[in-house]
Amino acid sequence: MKSEHLYNYILGIADNSLILGQRLGELCGHGPSLETDIAGTNISLDLIGQTRSYYQYAAKISGENKTEDDIAFLRLERHYKNVLLVEQPNTHFGFVMGRQYLFDVFHLLLLKELQSSKDETLAAIAKKGIKEVSYHKRFSGDWVKRLGDGTPQSAAKMQEAIHDLWPYTQELFDMTDADTAMALEGVGVDVSKLKKA
Amino acid sequence: MDNNWPLWEIFVRSKNGLEHRHFGSLHAADEEMALENARDVYTRRNEGVSIWVVKSSNITASNPENNGELFEPAQDKVYRHPTFYKLPDDVKHM
Numbered sequence: 001m002k003s004e005h006l007y008n009y010i011l012g013i014a015d016n017s018l019i020l021g022q023r024l025g026e027l028c029g030h031g032p033s034l035e036t037d038i039a040g041t042n043i044s045l046d047l048i049g050q051t052r053s054y055y056q057y058a059a060k061i062s063g064e065n066k067t068e069d070d071i072a073f074l075r076l077e078r079h080y081k082n083v084l085l086v087e088q089p090n091t092h093f094g095f096v097m098g099r100q101y102l103f104d105v106f107h108l109l110l111l112k113e114l115q116s117s118k119d120e121t122l123a124a125i126a127k128k129g130i131k132e133v134s135y136h137k138r139f140s141g142d143w144v145k146r147l148g149d150g151t152p153q154s155a156a157k158m159q160e161a162i163h164d165l166w167p168y169t170q171e172l173f174d175m176t177d178a179d180t181a182m183a184l185e186g187v188g189v190d191v192s193k194l195k196k197a
Numbered sequence: 198m199d200n201n202w203p204l205w206e207i208f209v210r211s212k213n214g215l216e217h218r219h220f221g222s223l224h225a226a227d228e229e230m231a232l233e234n235a236r237d238v239y240t241r242r243n244e245g246v247s248i249w250v251v252k253s254s255n256i257t258a259s260n261p262e263n264n265g266e267l268f269e270p271a272q273d274k275v276y277r278h279p280t281f282y283k284l285p286d287d288v289k290h291m
Contacts, residue, residue, distance in 0.1 A: 033202070035223050035234035042237050139233055146226070 007058055008178035009188050010122070011071070012081045013110070014054030018072060020086035020103060021047035024096070032093050039139060043100070046132040053125045081176075085168035091161075094154065097143035098161035104137035106172045106194065113189040122187065203252055205231040209239055210247040217249050225250075 024044035031037025055068035062071075086103055090096050111133055114126035147158040173195045175183070182188025202224040208217035220239045225231035231250040239245065259267060271277065 033224060035225065035238055038241075039234065039237040042241055135236075142229065142233065146230075 003061065005178045005181040006119070006187065007061060008081065008176070009182040010054050010058045010061075012176055012178055013114075014051045014058070015080045015082040016086050016103070016107075017047040017054075018051040019080065019082040020100075021045070021051060023086065023088075023090060024100075027090055027096065036093070040096070043136050043139070046129075046136065050125065050129045050132070053128070057121050057125070083168065083171045085165065085171065088165065088168065092157060094143075094147045094157045095161040095165070097140050097147065098158060098165050100136065101140035101144045102162075102165055102169055103172075104133060104140050106169075108133045108137050109194045110189055110191065113194070117188070118186040202226050203254065205235075206251045206253050206256060207231075207235040207239055208249040208251070209235070209245040210249075211245055213246055217247065220244075222253060228252075 021044045024040050024047070027037070028041045028044070029037065031040055051072070052068055055071045058071055059066045059068050085099065088095075088099055108130070111126040111130050115123050115130065117123040117126065144158060144162075147154040149155070150158075173191050175190070175192050179188055179191060183190040203226075204222050205225055205228075206222050207220045209220045210217045220235075223231065223234050223238055225234050228250055232248060235248050235250055240248065
């Protein structure tokens with residue numbers, strides 16, 4: 001394999017989008033209204049679409065004759081590298097929007113940095129994803145504000161969701177071995193620096 | 198939930214230079230949400246470059262019961278259409 005670290009680095013980014021995309025996909029047909037249902041499923045499809053680009057690239061450098069589907073589906077659960085935030089189960093709509101917003105803010109910061117990666121493929125995937133993720137953040141952020149400013153019940157539920165989700169945000173900024181190695185080479189992003197942003 | 202949300206009429210301009218056309222309607226709590234919902238419901242397959250949202254209650258519509266007096270008098274006045282002119286081949290979109 002060309003680079004074990006690069007392979008793991010790509011999966012570290014892509015698995016977050018895959019798992020969050022799947023979580024949102026579970027809600028297809030179950031949204032609180034037709035309009036929000038379509039919006040959530042749109043975001044899910046955006047994320048899974050981005051995941052495909054990453055996995056296709058990972059499959060290419062794996063040197064093992066793998067396909068994107070092998071990487072997406074043929075792993076045991078412990079081999080997925082996603083952060084715990086994105087796999088938190090869907091409970092209520094406010095929770096789903098809170099989870100989305102916390103991830104979207106991080107995701108946008110990450111992609112903005114990643115577009116200056118020395119790795120041209122990663123830079124191109126990041127560049128393409130930024131517009132999608134900007135909209136995700138706008139949508140989820142509007143809902144967090146809307147529910148927070150809404151009725152006492154919606155504000156309490158939103159506050160509780162953020163309270164429950166917040167401890168999972170620290171992990172977004174933890175550097176894995178692959179993160180450290182790739183950041184040193186100018187390929188990856190030093191996520192520990194994003195925390196201040 | 199959407200029982201409480203007002204109805205909005207959605208107009209989308211599909212290309213620069215063309216007019217906004219009525220695409221349909223949807224529910225949303227306010228104009229911002231209506232715009233976002235319209236984006237997701239009506240433009241996810243690259244249908245648009247601009248969206249207008251108008252609260253349905255702000256539209257005054259003609260009453261179908263009045264169709265007789267409003268529209269039928271025009272039916273036998275074909276001369277009000279400029280169909281008796283010869284159109285040059287170069288003119289498109291008439």
